[in-house]
Amino acid sequence: MKIVSLNGLLGYGYSIESLEKIKAMDIDYIGVDGGSSDPGPFYLGNGTSFTNRDAVKRDVELVLPYAVERKIPLIIGTAGGSGGNAHVQWMREIIEEIAKEQGLGLKIAIIQSEVTKEYVREKMCVGKIKNIGPGLELTREIIDQCNRIVSQIGIDPYIKALESDADVILAGRSCDTAIFAAPAIKAGMDWGLAFHMAKIIECGALCAIPMAAADMIVADIEKESFTLEPANPVRRCTIERVAAHTMYEQTNPYYIYEPDGIIDLKKSQYEQISNRAVRISNSKFREAGIKTLKLEGTMLVGYRTITIAGINDPMTIKRIDAIFSEVKEFIAGNMAGKIGSDEYTITLRKYGEALPGSIPQSIPNCNLGIILDVVAKSQDIANTICALARARLLHKDYQGRKSTAGNLAFPYSPSDIVCGPVYTFGIYHLAEVDDLCETSEINYVKVGE
Amino acid sequence: MTRLIDLAAILRSKNAGPLFVTFDVIFDNQKNYERVKKSGVLTKELIADIYDVDANNVSIIMYHIVTSLKITIPRKEISGSILDADIYGCQQHVPLSNVMIP
Numbered sequence: 001m002k003i004v005s006l007n008g009l010l011g012y013g014y015s016i017e018s019l020e021k022i023k024a025m026d027i028d029y030i031g032v033d034g035g036s037s038d039p040g041p042f043y044l045g046n047g048t049s050f051t052n053r054d055a056v057k058r059d060v061e062l063v064l065p066y067a068v069e070r071k072i073p074l075i076i077g078t079a080g081g082s083g084g085n086a087h088v089q090w091m092r093e094i095i096e097e098i099a100k101e102q103g104l105g106l107k108i109a110i111i112q113s114e115v116t117k118e119y120v121r122e123k124m125c126v127g128k129i130k131n132i133g134p135g136l137e138l139t140r141e142i143i144d145q146c147n148r149i150v151s152q153i154g155i156d157p158y159i160k161a162l163e164s165d166a167d168v169i170l171a172g173r174s175c176d177t178a179i180f181a182a183p184a185i186k187a188g189m190d191w192g193l194a195f196h197m198a199k200i201i202e203c204g205a206l207c208a209i210p211m212a213a214a215d216m217i218v219a220d221i222e223k224e225s226f227t228l229e230p231a232n233p234v235r236r237c238t239i240e241r242v243a244a245h246t247m248y249e250q251t252n253p254y255y256i257y258e259p260d261g262i263i264d265l266k267k268s269q270y271e272q273i274s275n276r277a278v279r280i281s282n283s284k285f286r287e288a289g290i291k292t293l294k295l296e297g298t299m300l301v302g303y304r305t306i307t308i309a310g311i312n313d314p315m316t317i318k319r320i321d322a323i324f325s326e327v328k329e330f331i332a333g334n335m336a337g338k339i340g341s342d343e344y345t346i347t348l349r350k351y352g353e354a355l356p357g358s359i360p361q362s363i364p365n366c367n368l369g370i371i372l373d374v375v376a377k378s379q380d381i382a383n384t385i386c387a388l389a390r391a392r393l394l395h396k397d398y399q400g401r402k403s404t405a406g407n408l409a410f411p412y413s414p415s416d417i418v419c420g421p422v423y424t425f426g427i428y429h430l431a432e433v434d435d436l437c438e439t440s441e442i443n444y445v446k447v448g449e
Numbered sequence: 450m451t452r453l454i455d456l457a458a459i460l461r462s463k464n465a466g467p468l469f470v471t472f473d474v475i476f477d478n479q480k481n482y483e484r485v486k487k488s489g490v491l492t493k494e495l496i497a498d499i500y501d502v503d504a505n506n507v508s509i510i511m512y513h514i515v516t517s518l519k520i521t522i523p524r525k526e527i528s529g530s531i532l533d534a535d536i537y538g539c540q541q542h543v544p545l546s547n548v549m550i551p
Contacts, residue, residue, distance in 0.1 A: 037467055040529030040536040133468040134506055134523050243515045244459075244475055251465045251521045253512040270514070301531065345531055355543055375531050424530045425467050 001187055002220050003180055003197075004231065006032040008204035008213030010059050010076060011051035018216040018231035019062060025218065027072050028187075030063060031179040033202050034091065035078030037296060037425075038249075044148055045298035045423025049081035049090060056091070061098045068106050068167050075158070075169040075179050083173025084148050085114050091170055092445075099448040106447050109166035113153045113173050113440045117143050120295065120427065128432040130292070142299065142426040149297035149427055151439035154259035158182035161442050172440070173296065175258060176202035184221050191285035195263045197226045199256050200245055207245035208235040225281035227273065236276035243270055259436055261288040290432050293439055297427030302345075303379040304419035305386040307372040309393075309408040316407045317368045319398050323407070324348045327392045331385060344376035344385050367409075375422050386416050453491075454546035456481040462545075464538035465521060467528035471538075472545055475517040482516035488550050496520055499544045520545070 004022050007014045010032045022030075039050040049056070060074075067074045080087025088110060099106055120143050123129050129138055150173035159182050161169045171179075180198035185191055197219045200207050205215040208230040216231035228237045246265060247253035256263040264284040271279045311317050332341045351369035372389055376382035394408045433439070454460050458477035465471040476482040485491065497504035500522050508521040526533035535541060 037528075038464060038537055040533075041467070042529065132466070134503070135527060136468060240515055244473075244517065247473055247512055247515070247517070247519055249463045249465050249471065251469055251471055251508065251519075252510060253514075253517075253519050254510070268514075347532060349534060422531065425527055428467055428527075 001028040001184065001189070002026060002218060003028060003183060003201070004030045005180060005201035005204050005217050005219070006030060006059060006063065007215060008033065008202075008206050009036065009051065010034040011056035012204070013055065013059065013214040014204070014216050015232050017233065021231045021233070022216060022218065023066060027070075029073055029075060029183040030067055031075040031077070031183075032059070033078060033176050033179060034076045035081040035083055035087070035173070037082070039081075041298045041423040041425045044082035044084060044150065044296060045300065046421060047084060047086035047148065049087060051081050053094065057094050057098065060095060061102070064095070064098055064168075065102055065104060068104050071167075073162065073167065073169060073183070075171075075183070077171045077174035077176065077179035079170055079172060083113060083150050083171070085112050085172065088112060088170060088172050095168060095170065096447050104448050106167040107165065108168045108170050108445050108447060109161035109164055110443045110445060111153065111157050111161055111169065111171035111440050112443075113151045113157070113171065115149050115151050115295065115439050117146060117149065119439070120149060120297070120431070123431045130430040130432065132294070132428060132430060136425070136428055138427060138429055143297075145299040146297035146426050147300055147423075149295055151431070152259075152294040152296070153440050154178050154293070154436055155182040155185055156436040157440040157442060159186045160437065162186050164444060166444065175294075177256070177258060180219070189221050190223065191260070192263055192283040193221060193226050193281070195256060195258055195285060196246070196265060196268065196280060196283035197221055197228075199263070200228060200242060203245065203248070205230045205232070205235055206248070207242050208237050209241055210235060211241070225279050227277050227279045229277040237278045239270040239272055239278055242278045242280070259291055259293050262286045291434075291436055292430040293433050293436065295427050295429050295431050296425065298423040299426040300421055301424050302375040302377055302422050303382045304373065304375045304422045305379070305382040306374070306417050306419060307386055307390045307410075307415050308412065308417070309370050309372070309410050309415070310367045311370060311407060312367045312409060313403050313407070315400065315402070316398075320348070320350065320368065320370075323393065323396050323398060327389050327396065330392050331388050334388065335384075339381055339384065343381055344374055346385060346389060347373040349373055379418065379420070383416065383418065390415060450549040450551055452546060453485065453548045453550055456485060456550060460542055460546055462538055462541040464524070464528055464536070468524060469521050470524050470541050472520040472542060473517060474520070474545070475515055477516075479516055485518070485550055486511060490548060490550055491518070491520070495548070496522060496545075499548070501525065
């Protein structure tokens with residue numbers, strides 16, 4: 001069976017050549033990953049996508065009529081960039097808009113995978129929340145502060161949705177692999193091969209030469225092996241590229257951790273079967289005794305205002321840390337009784353300094369880029385502290401100063417940039433589950449006709 | 450002595466989820482891969498030292514299929530936290546690049 005991965009991320013684009021190529025093939029499923037936590041916590045927290053609406057719409061509207069006409073299910077995972085209910089809704093509206101514009105009648109299976117704070121509290125009470133790494137301990141207070149929590153669903157909800165006759169499967173936060181492994185496993189393919197295939201193709205043609213997250217890859221999975229070949233004739237897959245991609249952004253190149261178990265790649269075989277295609281076999285699935293779902297939750301930690309500037313004077317650059325310390329003291333004293341120093345965090349980010357571990361070399365006269373970064377309890381406080389710090393930094397006098405007109409070169413007017421709400425990850429943990437569908441809900445909607 | 454980056458074909462860092470940064474050092478020939486492996490220079494202690502993390506949390510895995518090695522460390526600042534300066538973790542490779550290999 002043939003599964004197409006449209007690209008590494010919905011909205012990244014793909015070539016028309018690839019689209020024409022797959023139209024000439026006998027394709028069973030088309031899948032695409034719609035999101036990632038890589039761009040940081042803001043998007044999950046804020047309920048908005050890091051992908052661009054027009055670019056996402058383009059990627060769907062070119063392929064959707066073909067998929068509907070040929071009855072090839074289109075599977076979209078982690079919709080809207082972060083896969084919360086608001087993100088799924090955003091993606092649903094784009095699909096409905098396309099259906100209306102093109103006069104398409106279609107059925108959408110919508111899988112939501114947000115969880116409530118109560119769900120996480122109950123899991124924690126019975127000791128079923130596990131840490132993934134050091135540095136993030138879950139507490140009741142953190143759960144209370146989270147504004148949105150999603151679960152990364154595995155293949156089970158997808159398989160349920162695929163058993164309907166839906167034209168589009170639109171899912172919330174998912175394991176990237178679930179999108180592509182689910183149809184293969186539903187068709188009775190080997191779990192180890194299905195997940196290994198899914199892990200590679202979820203990034204689109206990133207495993208090809210020339211590498212591109214913005215193009216399609218075609219996987220052909222059979223009982224004993226699967227084959228990867230880029231749709232676009234200008235690209236090809238090689239053993240080295242494919243094997244190297246298997247290790248990409250994973251903590252371990254030999255094991256892939258999934259809700260159902262572990263994929264063991266230690267004995268995987270890679271074979272170059274043509275100039276453009278690689279065949280892979282012998283990847284093994286080992287079922288876990290305890291099934292787990294990864295939870296991601298964000299919390300609002302404040303509001304940010306920044307100022308970007310350059311410092312060209314070497315005398316100022318040399319004293320910048322001392323100057324900044326004085327600026328912080330000045331602000332605390334100046335706002336005493338009005339704004340407490342626990343109500344904001346002020347950071348000076350410096351760009352252009354020598355890095356730790358760098359090899360000494362003679363540096364020509366160069367400037368230092370700075371960002372004055374303020375995160376505070378409210379936007380008003382952030383604006384106030386940033387304005388005070390910017391003015392003080394600009395005019396701060398120091399012993400031996402000769403450039404007494406100002407210390408900062410501002411590239412912009414206004415100098416202060418309001419960045420809005422700031423979120424951080426509060427939850428990034430595993431929840432032990434009895435039922436891998438317990439965090440998800442499937443609804444079917446009909447559009448157009 | 451040669452810098453690690455001068456022996457590697459690819460040397461990159463990338464976030465692996467919001468809690469970890471992972472480094473891939475990929476060689477395009479067996480000779481350089483074996484030289485780095487046999488040198489014994491790249492230890493958990495060295496990585497812990499240059500990235501200021503606990504050695505117990507450092508993972509180093511040789512990945513012979515593509516003559517490469519993978520090093521994973523916890524992030525000092527979780528992705529996107531107030532003090533984080535590299536959300537994707539893709540500019541964290543430079544101290545590792547400069548490790549000298551005999």
